Amino acid sequence: MAIYRFKVTFEESDELYRIIEIQSFQTFEDFHRCIQQAIGFDNSKPASFFMSDDYWRKGTEITLKESETDPGFDPRLKPKRLMRKSKLADFIEDPHQKMLYLSDFEAQWNFTIELVRIIIDQHTPGTYPQCVKSSGTAPRQYKTVALPPPAEDEEEEHHPEKIFHHEEGLDDEEDEALPGEEGEEAETEGEESEAGGESEAEETNPELE
Helix, strand or coil: CCEEEEEECCCCCCCCEEEEECCCCCCCHHHHHHHHHCCCCCCCEEEEEEEEEECCCCCEECCCCCCCCCCCCCCHHHHHHHHCCCCCHHHHCCCCCEEEEEEECCCCCEEEEEEEHHHHHHHCCCCCCCCCCEEECCCCEEEEEECCCCCHHHHHHHHCCCCCCCCCCCCHHCCCCCCCHHHHHHHHHHHHHHHHHHHHHHHHHHHCC
């Protein structure tokens, strides 16, 4: 049994790559799913492999699912190879075989793939395919879109300002003395008591008689 060890490089960055091992009789669909998992994508978008030469020129295309909505679809051309029906061993012709991998035709996530080693071992343990080495953090599959700020009329509608009228709260304030009123009442009471005292003094003072 042969095991292929591939280096999958993300967007031609040498610092961002995954090393994936896969058995020779497994399909390109198995390889595709392992790549998607290794980079943290959700495997919901179309994808294709392209066999390549040493100059990274595209050759035979092996697609996940051929559809009339796929870019480049032309019914006059020979049907593309499907991943689920294509085994890796049928396409590997070079011990340093190169491939291109495109995920999500609209977002254009591009990868370069190179065969770095072929392991011949009848008793190699493990479940394949598997990612045996990861370098660098892959970018998010979906870009974050900043929402525009709400319009002024919408903001007022959702956060209405409370307007207090002059009449509000007057009933509660009728029983409360305004600042300074207590002092004025005390002074008035003091003046009345002084006046009353003088009157009593005049009545009881014999000298005045």
